[in-house]
Amino acid sequence: MTAAPPPERSLFLGLLPWPERRAIAEALRTETIGGLVLLAAAVIALIWANTPLGDVYQQIRDFHFGIPALGLDLSVGHWTADGLLVVFFLVAGIELKRELVVGELRTPASAALPVIAAACGMAVPAALYALTAGLGGGSPDGWAVPMATDIAFALAVLAVISTHLPAALRAFLLTLAVVDDLGAILIIAIFFTTDLNFLALGGAFAGLALFYALQRLRVRGWWWYVPLGIAIWALMYNSGVHATVAGVAMGLILRTTLDKGEEASPGARVSHLVHPFSAGVAVPLFALFAAGVTLSGAALAQVFTRPEPLGVVIGLVAGKILGVFGGTYLAARFTRARLNPDLAWADVLGLSVLAGIGFTVALLIGELAFPGQDVTEQIKAAVLIGSLTATALAALLLRRRNKLYKHLCEEETLDADADGIPDIYQRSSAAER
Secondary structure: OOOOOOOOOOEEOOOOOHHHHHHHHHHHHHHHHHHHHHHHHHHHHHHHHOOOOHHHHHHHHHOEEEEHHHOEEEEHHHHHHHHHHHHHHHHHHHHHHHHHHOOOOOOHHHHHHHHHHHHHHHHHHHHHHHHHHHHOOOOHHHOOHHHOOOHHHHHHHHHHOOOOOOHHHHHHHHHHHHHHHHHHHHHHHHHOOOOOOHHHHHHHHHHHHHHHHHHHOOOOOHHHHHHHHHHHHHHHHHHOOOOHHHHHHHHHHOOOOOOOOOOOOHHHHHHHHHHHHHHHHHHHHHHHHHOOOOOOHHHHHHHHHOHHHHHHHHHHHHHHHHHHHHHHHHHHHHOOOEEOOOOOHHHHHHHHHHOOOOOHHHHHHHHHHOOOOOHHHHHHHHHHHHHHHHHHHHHHHHHHOHHHHHHHHHHHHOOOOOOOOOHHHHHHHHHHO
16 A cells, blocks of 8 residues: 655745735835834934933923823824824734735735744743843833834844845745734733723724725725824724724725725725835834933943843843744744745844844833833833844844845846746746646
8 A cells, every 4th residue: 555645845935926025025125215214213312312412302202292182282202102103003004914815824824934933933032021020020011022023123234234135034024023013012902001991992993993884885085084094093092092003903904905997905005105104204203202212331231230121132132033933943843844945044043033123112112011110211222232232143144144145136036038027937837837
């Protein structure tokens, strides 16, 4: 009796489908440019806060304006965190919906590896923070700070160090960040919700239901959605649930599939319009008013002597490496996935280190976990130090492989017949036939 052949092993980090690669390339291009602006904003904030004009920085960040009658009298810092970051999470919601419907997360088989890697990449940093804080007698409240990866910052690092990372590795990093963003928004909604105003919360849910109905009825026109979106955001803010939840909820509601005769879905159109604003304005302005911490010798020393900031540094650097790499490796073994023969596990290790850059969402959660406390500034400094450490280690690992990456990128983009489709896809189609 002839034994049955072993099941075919799926390819991990192989060639992306052409439509998927084009969609990801557009998203990553915007994030890369925005990441460079983000880096500049963070540097400006640090310099500004540590000069004689530091008092001016504090005064601007703490200046209040708004509409008190609507419960919206906020400081500049809070407007950037509770207002502008809603646009960032709107884009994150759209990207998550696209991944779930047509991207890497659309089937359990393709979603298994990135979801397990992202889940481990959140759980291990949180556990290492809790262990460090517990052993040092510190507060456990910051367990969620080192969990999220900042895709814009990571892509800016790749641009600065001129690394020609292949499309599959960039897509895997993007999917990790998308799942991280979902985890972050769930954590913010569940664990950082203040006293609930059920009337405002009910109004926000009613607004989301109307938003959903308009999408199902195929109603078009910004004059419907922009006022409704602002109303949902204001109600969500006044409900006690963090306002950024409104952004991700609306992003998940927007349709990402094409109707007959449509050139772009509502989700794609909205993302195309607001993604540049999110990456180039909203997130950098948040960084400008969140990253301005005083970096004296005593303050930096406390990052490594107080358990809370030390837990953040360990979580971002060691936790992300152990979580993302370990989770990916174990998932590949148990799902019988076969690594792309052109790559090596050293490339996954480099991405795992890069995932330790947790800037934007880490700063946001740090402010939510320790509101108005002395340790808040040390947590922010720890996020900066952990992210910079991860940047330096990732640069060392990825630059060593850059010759291979450049060769793979050239092969992926070669279009000798100038028909707009890289030749590698036509060779793959011919081989399948």
